[in-house]
Amino acid sequence: MSLLALSNVSVRYGRLTAVRNVSFSMAEGEILFITGPNGAGKSSLLRAIAGVTPPAGGRIDFEGHDITGRSPEDIARLGVSMVPEGRDVFGGLTIEENLMVGTGMHARERGWKARAATELEAVYATFPILKDRRHTQAGLLSGGQQQMLVIGRALMTHPRLVAIDEPSLGLAPNITDQVYERLIALQAERKLTLLIVEQSSTRAMMAGGRMMLMRGGEILLDGDARALGQSEAMQAAYFGYGEH
Amino acid sequence: MGSLLQVIFDAAALGSLYALAALGIALIFGVMRLVNFAHGDVIAFSVFALLWPSVDAVAVVFAGNLPWFLLIPFVLAIGAGLSVLSEIVVFRRFRRANPATMMIASFALGFVIRYFLLMLFSSRPKSISLLPALSQPVEIMGARIPLLQLITITVTIAVLLGLIAFLRRTRFGLEMRAAAENFTMARMLGVRANRVIMGAFALSGALAAAIALILGSQTGTANIMMGANVMLMAFIATVIGGMGSLAGAVLAGFLLGAVATVMQVILPPDARAFRDAFVYGAVILVLIFRPQGLLSARGTKERV
Numbered sequence: 117m118s119l120l121a122l123s124n125v126s127v128r129y130g131r132l133t134a135v136r137n138v139s140f141s142m143a144e145g146e147i148l149f150i151t152g153p154n155g156a157g158k159s160s161l162l163r164a165i166a167g168v169t170p171p172a173g174g175r176i177d178f179e180g181h182d183i184t185g186r187s188p189e190d191i192a193r194l195g196v197s198m199v200p201e202g203r204d205v206f207g208g209l210t211i212e213e214n215l216m217v218g219t220g221m222h223a224r225e226r227g228w229k230a231r232a233a234t235e236l237e238a239v240y241a242t243f244p245i246l247k248d249r250r251h252t253q254a255g256l257l258s259g260g261q262q263q264m265l266v267i268g269r270a271l272m273t274h275p276r277l278v279a280i281d282e283p284s285l286g287l288a289p290n291i292t293d294q295v296y297e298r299l300i301a302l303q304a305e306r307k308l309t310l311l312i313v314e315q316s317s318t319r320a321m322m323a324g325g326r327m328m329l330m331r332g333g334e335i336l337l338d339g340d341a342r343a344l345g346q347s348e349a350m351q352a353a354y355f356g357y358g359e360h
Numbered sequence: 361m362g363s364l365l366q367v368i369f370d371a372a373a374l375g376s377l378y379a380l381a382a383l384g385i386a387l388i389f390g391v392m393r394l395v396n397f398a399h400g401d402v403i404a405f406s407v408f409a410l411l412w413p414s415v416d417a418v419a420v421v422f423a424g425n426l427p428w429f430l431l432i433p434f435v436l437a438i439g440a441g442l443s444v445l446s447e448i449v450v451f452r453r454f455r456r457a458n459p460a461t462m463m464i465a466s467f468a469l470g471f472v473i474r475y476f477l478l479m480l481f482s483s484r485p486k487s488i489s490l491l492p493a494l495s496q497p498v499e500i501m502g503a504r505i506p507l508l509q510l511i512t513i514t515v516t517i518a519v520l521l522g523l524i525a526f527l528r529r530t531r532f533g534l535e536m537r538a539a540a541e542n543f544t545m546a547r548m549l550g551v552r553a554n555r556v557i558m559g560a561f562a563l564s565g566a567l568a569a570a571i572a573l574i575l576g577s578q579t580g581t582a583n584i585m586m587g588a589n590v591m592l593m594a595f596i597a598t599v600i601g602g603m604g605s606l607a608g609a610v611l612a613g614f615l616l617g618a619v620a621t622v623m624q625v626i627l628p629p630d631a632r633a634f635r636d637a638f639v640y641g642a643v644i645l646v647l648i649f650r651p652q653g654l655l656s657a658r659g660t661k662e663r664v
Contacts, residue, residue: 166548188547197548204545206538217538220531221550273550 117180119144119309120165120196120277125174127160127333134160136333137174142277147303147310147325149341151317153354157333158313159201162279165311166198167191179276193221197275201282201313203262205269207255211246214254214265215239218273232272239268242298260291267299271306279311284319296323317354321345329353365503367625373509375617376516377571381594382601382609383523384567390540390604391560394451394462398470400591402442402565405473406572407582409438410490413480421488428491435573436566442473443565444558451561452554477584485583490576512574519570520610523563527606532559540604593620600646602653612654616643 118141127135219232240247327341412420494508527533601608
């Protein structure tokens with residue numbers, strides 16, 4: 117059974133259609149990159165999955181639950197953790213507070229505090245810089261550190277699926293390398309299912325895994341990142357031949 | 361020395377009132393970008409909750425006869441309850457509306473509450489004696505300070521410390537602070553929107569009720585317009601403090617109280633009637649130099 121399944125999902129903002137009848141599914145433990153030019157509808161698709169912008173049509177299932185139109189907090193509580201574009205740290209909260217915000221969703225379970233503490237140590241072990249500055253206000257961190265913080269924050273909720281929007285946005289290439297290195301390692305370590313949106317396909321080709329290409333609100337290509345990246349179809353789809 | 365001390369206490373007591381009210385407005389603005397103009401009417405409602413409905417000039421006291429240890433929780437519960445009710449009945453429906461629409465809805469709600477009181481109690485101010493023991497003066501270093509002033513200041517400080525502890529030390533406080541900075545992100549981390557917003561309304565309503573108790577004891581009257589002036593000053597305090605910044609609202613509330621009290625003392629007697637004009641003049645000056653407010657809210661500040 118697939119972990120996440122979308123069928124004919126559309127997202128509209130007023131009269132503008134950002135995502136048009138998109139269908140795809142993801143298996144547990146899979147890495148899926150969604151790439152495509154600006155305005156392709158990638159972020160809108162993530163927002164629909166996270167429940168921030170309810171889809172105008174279609175159906176989204178997560179682990180067999182129909183989550184179409186459910187609230188963001190319900191979807192998060194089912195195990196979808198979203199890392200939105202622009203990182204969105206809580207700037208006035210300390211690093212540790214940022215990490216702890218999401219653990220409240222398990223507050224009804226027994227022993228959640230101990231588990232949150234263990235989880236916190238695990239995140240600190242992955243990103244030691246966060247531990248060194250645990251009582252610093254998150255707004256004072258550099259872009260790369262903020263990216264690590266939001267990834268750590270997403271992990272703190274014990275998610276089944278982590279969806280990340282443009283983790284490389286505004287980061288220097290070597291910092292992006294570090295972020296990806298951690299991300300891929302985490303995925304292997306925790307059997308995470310990762311859905312990553314990036315504008316360029318380069319990262320997807322480097323990391324490997326599955327890649328989908330979006331353009332004009334639709335999925336044009338879907339396949340192995342490395343194979344697709346070198347194909348002519350990819351180049352053509354990206355630059356939109358025949359439309360000039 | 362004695363008169364200076366008197367001015368300081370006057371300023372602190374008035375500032376406390378404004379700070380408590382501003383805090384009530386900032387708490388709600390923080391989580392849902394709503395400027396709740398019905399706040400002043402929640403204050404008035406909480407006072408009238410102590411009376412039995414009648415249009416006579418002499419108030420028919422009802423819950424007001426309770427001993428203080430029951431009276432205070434009762435009034436706080438009334439304020440919190442009305443505030444939460446207004447969230448459920450009115451503001452929840454405007455969750456996705458723009459801030460201007462929500463603000464107009466709050467005006468409308470304020471009028472509904474005010475005219476409801478008008479219907480039951482008429483517009484004539486009623487004399488009440490609420491916690492009369494508090495009007496006794498206390499002598500401190502030559503100054504005669506009303507006991508109520510001391511209690512107002514003490515209560516305000518206690519409320520502020522309690523609120524800080526609540527926001528910093530509890531899980532609910534953490535969720536509220538996160539939601540105030542970025543509501544959508546907080547929800548994507550599983551923070552329940554309705555719970556946080558209802559919590560903010562409950563706190564805000566309880567603060568309004570605390571003001572109602574102080575105003576009621578201070579003036580000895582219940583008047584359906586009694587919240588209006590405090591509400592206006594409190595709104596100004598939240599603007600000067602930086603919309604959404606709790607610390608800013610409190611700071612600006614105390615500042616406004618101090619400015620108003622000092623003006624009362626230093627203005628020539630003929631100009632005292634226009635004290636508020638001078639206070640607003642000072643407000644305009646502050647906003648010219650710091651249009652974002654004294655302490656701008658954290659959520660709007662960004663790095664990178």
